[in-house]
Amino acid sequence: MPELRQDPVSKNWIIIATERAKRPSSFKSIQEGKNSSSNCPFCPGHETETPSEVLCFRDKDTKPNTPGWQVRVVPNKYAALSPEAEVSTNKDNFFHSMNGMGVHEVIIEGPEHDKFFSELKHEHATLILKAWQQRHRQLQQNKNLKYIQIFKNHGKAAGASLEHPHSQLIATPLIPTSTQMEIERLKSYHDENNSCLICDLLIKELEAGFRIITINKDFIAFCPFASRFPMETWIVPQQHQASFNECKEEQLEMLAATLQDILGRLRQIADDPPFNLVLYTAPLQQKEQLYHWHFKLLPRLSIVAGFELGTGIHINPTPPEIAAQYFNKNE
Amino acid sequence: MPELRQDPVSKNWIIIATERAKRPSSFKSIQEGKNSSSNCPFCPGHETETPSEVLCFRDKDTKPNTPGWQVRVVPNKYAALSPEAEVSTNKDNFFHSMNGMGVHEVIIEGPEHDKFFSELKHEHATLILKAWQQRHRQLQQNKNLKYIQIFKNHGKAAGASLEHPHSQLIATPLIPTSTQMEIERLKSYHDENNSCLICDLLIKELEAGFRIITINKDFIAFCPFASRFPMETWIVPQQHQASFNECKEEQLEMLAATLQDILGRLRQIADDPPFNLVLYTAPLQQKEQLYHWHFKLLPRLSIVAGFELGTGIHINPTPPEIAAQYFNKNE
Numbered sequence: 001m002p003e004l005r006q007d008p009v010s011k012n013w014i015i016i017a018t019e020r021a022k023r024p025s026s027f028k029s030i031q032e033g034k035n036s037s038s039n040c041p042f043c044p045g046h047e048t049e050t051p052s053e054v055l056c057f058r059d060k061d062t063k064p065n066t067p068g069w070q071v072r073v074v075p076n077k078y079a080a081l082s083p084e085a086e087v088s089t090n091k092d093n094f095f096h097s098m099n100g101m102g103v104h105e106v107i108i109e110g111p112e113h114d115k116f117f118s119e120l121k122h123e124h125a126t127l128i129l130k131a132w133q134q135r136h137r138q139l140q141q142n143k144n145l146k147y148i149q150i151f152k153n154h155g156k157a158a159g160a161s162l163e164h165p166h167s168q169l170i171a172t173p174l175i176p177t178s179t180q181m182e183i184e185r186l187k188s189y190h191d192e193n194n195s196c197l198i199c200d201l202l203i204k205e206l207e208a209g210f211r212i213i214t215i216n217k218d219f220i221a222f223c224p225f226a227s228r229f230p231m232e233t234w235i236v237p238q239q240h241q242a243s244f245n246e247c248k249e250e251q252l253e254m255l256a257a258t259l260q261d262i263l264g265r266l267r268q269i270a271d272d273p274p275f276n277l278v279l280y281t282a283p284l285q286q287k288e289q290l291y292h293w294h295f296k297l298l299p300r301l302s303i304v305a306g307f308e309l310g311t312g313i314h315i316n317p318t319p320p321e322i323a324a325q326y327f328n329k330n331e
Numbered sequence: 332m333p334e335l336r337q338d339p340v341s342k343n344w345i346i347i348a349t350e351r352a353k354r355p356s357s358f359k360s361i362q363e364g365k366n367s368s369s370n371c372p373f374c375p376g377h378e379t380e381t382p383s384e385v386l387c388f389r390d391k392d393t394k395p396n397t398p399g400w401q402v403r404v405v406p407n408k409y410a411a412l413s414p415e416a417e418v419s420t421n422k423d424n425f426f427h428s429m430n431g432m433g434v435h436e437v438i439i440e441g442p443e444h445d446k447f448f449s450e451l452k453h454e455h456a457t458l459i460l461k462a463w464q465q466r467h468r469q470l471q472q473n474k475n476l477k478y479i480q481i482f483k484n485h486g487k488a489a490g491a492s493l494e495h496p497h498s499q500l501i502a503t504p505l506i507p508t509s510t511q512m513e514i515e516r517l518k519s520y521h522d523e524n525n526s527c528l529i530c531d532l533l534i535k536e537l538e539a540g541f542r543i544i545t546i547n548k549d550f551i552a553f554c555p556f557a558s559r560f561p562m563e564t565w566i567v568p569q570q571h572q573a574s575f576n577e578c579k580e581e582q583l584e585m586l587a588a589t590l591q592d593i594l595g596r597l598r599q600i601a602d603d604p605p606f607n608l609v610l611y612t613a614p615l616q617q618k619e620q621l622y623h624w625h626f627k628l629l630p631r632l633s634i635v636a637g638f639e640l641g642t643g644i645h646i647n648p649t650p651p652e653i654a655a656q657y658f659n660k661n662e
Contacts, residue, residue, distance in 0.1 A: 003650075007557035008532060009513050013644045014557045020648035024562055024601040024657055027632035080638075080646045093520075094535045095556050151637030159636025168638070176642035182340050189424075201339060204425045225426050226338035226345045231355055270355040276637035296641070301358035304635050305490025306482030306607035307411075307499070310627070311507035313344045315411045317351035319334075326355055 002081055002100025004174065008093060011177050015100060017080040041077075042108045042164035044069070051075040054105065055134055057127050070124060071131045072108040073169075079104035080170060087144050087173050103139055103171040107131050113164050116272075117152075118264030125256040128167070132279075133252065135169055137245050140284050145171040147179060147283045150244075155274025158300045167277075175283045183283070186290045198292035199240050211320050213327045214261060218254040221262055223320035223327070230318035231270060231326065233262055233297040242282040242289030259295070262327075266299060269326050274300040333412055333431025335505065339424060342508050346431060348411040372408075373495035375400070375442045382406040385436065386465055388458050401455060402462045403439040404500075410435035411501060418475050418504050434470055434502040438462050444495050447603075449595030456587040459498070463610075464583065466500055468576050471615050476502040478510060478614045481575075486605025489631045498608075506614045514614070517621045529623035530571050542651050544658045545592060549585040552593050554651035554658070561649035562601060562657065564593055564628040573613040573620030590626070593658075597630060600657050605631040 003016045041049035044067035052065055055073040062068030075083075081102025090097045109128050110120060117125060132150050139145055152167035153159040160166075175183075189197040205211060205222050213233060214221040221235045235258055241247060247255065259277070266273065276298045282291035301318075308314050334347045372380035375398035383396055386404040393399030406414075412433025421428045440459050441451060448456060463481050470476055483498035484490040491497075506514075520528040536542055536553050544564060545552040552566045566589055572578060578586065590608070597604065607629045613622035632649075639645050 005557040007555070007559075009516065009528065010509065011512075011516065012557070012559070014559055015644060015646045016650050017646050017648050018650065020646070024604075024632065024649070024654075027561065027601065027604070094532055095539075147642075149638055149641050151641055153636045157634070159634040170638055172642075172644070176644050178341065178643040181342075185340065185342065197340065201425055208426075224338070226336040226343070228338075228343070228345055230358065270358065273355075273358070276640055278637045278641035280641065298637070298640055299355075301355065303488070303490040305484045306609045306629070307480055307501055309607055309629055310480050310482055310609035310611065311478075311503075312509040313346060313503070313507050315346045315348050315351070317348050318355070319347050319349065323355075 001085055002079075002102075004081075004098040004100055004172075006096040008096070013174065013177060015080050017078075017100075019082075020078050020080070040113055040162065040164050042106075042162060042166060043113055044111045047072075050106070050108075051077060055131055055138075057131065067111070070110060071127045073131055073135055074106055074108065076104040076106050076168065081172065098173060101144060101173045103142075103145065103169070105135060105169045107135075107167045107169065109165040109167060115165060116263075116267060117165065118260045118267060120260070122253075122257060122260065125260050126253050129252045129256050129259075130249075132167070132169070133244060133247065136281075139169075139171050140245065142171075143285060144173055145284055147172045147175050148279075148281070149176075150279040152277040153274075154276075155272075155300070158274035158276050160274075179280075179283065182280075183290055186292075190290060196240055196290075196292050198236065198294070202236060202238065211324045213265075213324055214258060216254060216258065218251045219258045221258060223323040225320060227316055227318075227320040227323065228314035229298045230301045230316055231266060231273075231297075231299040231323045232316075232320070233266075233323075233327070234294055235259065235262065235297065236292070236294040240292055242291045242293065244279055244281040244293045247293075255295075262297060265327050266297070269329075270299060270301060276300065332416055333410075333433075335412075335429040335431055335503070337427040339427070344505065344508060346411050348409075348431075350413075351409050351411070371444055371493065371495050373437075373439045373493060373497060374444055378403075381437070381439075382408060386462055386469075388462065398442070401441060402458045404462055404466055405437055405439065407435040407437050407499065412503065429504060432475060432504045434473075434476065434500070436466060436500045438466075438498045438500065440496040440498060446496060447594075447598060448496065449591045449598060451591070453584075453588060453591065456591050457584050460583045460587050460590075461580075463498070463500070464575060464578065467612075470500075470502050471576065473502075474616060475504055476615055478503045478506050479610075479612070480507075481610040483608040484605075485607075486603075486631070489605035489607050491605075510611075510614065513611075514621055517623075521621060527571055527621075527623050529567065529625070533567060533569065542655045544596075544655055545589060547585060547589065549582045550589045552589055554654040556651060558647055558649075558651040558654065559645035560629045561632045561647055562597060562604075562628075562630040562654045563647075563651070564597075564654075564658070565625055566590065566593065566628065567623070567625040571623055573622045573624065575610055575612040575624045578624075586626075593628060596658050597628070600660075601630060601632060607631065 058069035389400035416432035
């Protein structure tokens, strides 16, 4: 059974994922492994190699867990957290822990093994985002879940263990410490200014102008002033919405178009780099929703090394003003 | 000129390291590069390829920046921060920045290109630690510097761009946000319990027993309860000392022996894995020194992916209790 544990000094939580346990000597070979479409558990015809689908957009008259699907959501076979665990906490100054209750799902983004997100038809890309949102809305009903993270790892160096295009969803029984601190900051900013810190940040970034990549009627994409990674990009809704759940259907369509645009440009500029795409959104089960959801695109062109892990200060060799220029050259 | 910038939402600082700027398309080839001893700027005979040494333990009658040295400290040629910058701050709710004033040095750990830390003679290993401490003590005199991080990246995946054994020192004009928060936690714990959180943690870990790797008269090495990484190990002085500066000569010798032991075991258990070794110590220029310095050994057997970057929650497949067993099997 997995377990959540809190570091007494940093207060960060970690997950001990026992379903993924390996011998120390076996990590290296796993990282170097490569899988092809012939033995890919996410390719059509291999549906029985994954747990049964919990959501699927598929052709009429096709059966669950058979080919004929566009987007397929399944529980992660090697889940970091388990829906079967009971919520129970061991409160302790030094060894604070919780049972590893939670949900870990994989969104298989399409039947084609090699098709990059920006190469999909726009309707298909939108369908992936709908799957994200439907699972987010569905899992919100479970009162034991407090936060949902949706993310996409692309490339080995960004943590993708399978090549087939997919994203993941992890729902946790607690609010991550860093998210909680961001919310407190948004609250204190709101108390002082009667406005949302992230809404106001958008105004400031638009005024500055030179870090903007794209503006459309719903979203602004820009390289943030304090980018942790080269070519880092935030994609933020212009309209204030605390949670990704509130994003309307036509906005989802626009988000899909924006993500296809940005990811396609990044792939071209930096030779298909590894990246993480990560959702930041309001926690569940809270009345007062002081957040402003957004996605961060974190290209993994630089390496998180000792200085970053020790201080939390990332060294970024590419100023975001220059990164925005690279993005805009390829328009 | 480099610049320090603070994210308005997360409050984390980042360094824009303009001396390291590259085109986005050039990152990949740099990461894949490998260097041999024939073109290594850290090998004897290549001393003029680095900036001039600022500290060196060398044979009598040998000249600075020539062969004949055991340990050599030089400014980093591609420094993340610059000692020439003036300290100046642009305080702003959204675009808070400072000039990138600071120090970035490389400790070249020995003349041999391929010799791993645990294979060095004990006296030589101690000399490396003395170099760390002498530079730490020296730089503390500069009133503009507020924090010093010493770290060693081993292996490409851990951020080592050169193979030749080396460690690094970065001194910053600010206290990292995460360090500041740890100090506040130690302070509030001290106010409540009249003791040091980390001293008390050592007592608890010794009581539990099963995460301990090594105890000697000066240090305890253990796999912490909330390990972020598989095989993560903390090496903590038993005697309360806020700063690494306070570590006495005979303790440095014992620390060298402890690090040689732990790193040697890790190398054997996990097939020479990439790792970061990172110093956590008290900030400079503070009267009240509420910290308890220690080293963290962070093996990079798992990958920091989207979930970790978005939530700060690391997924660790190896429980520290099992990690400690692996370490102890090889005694």
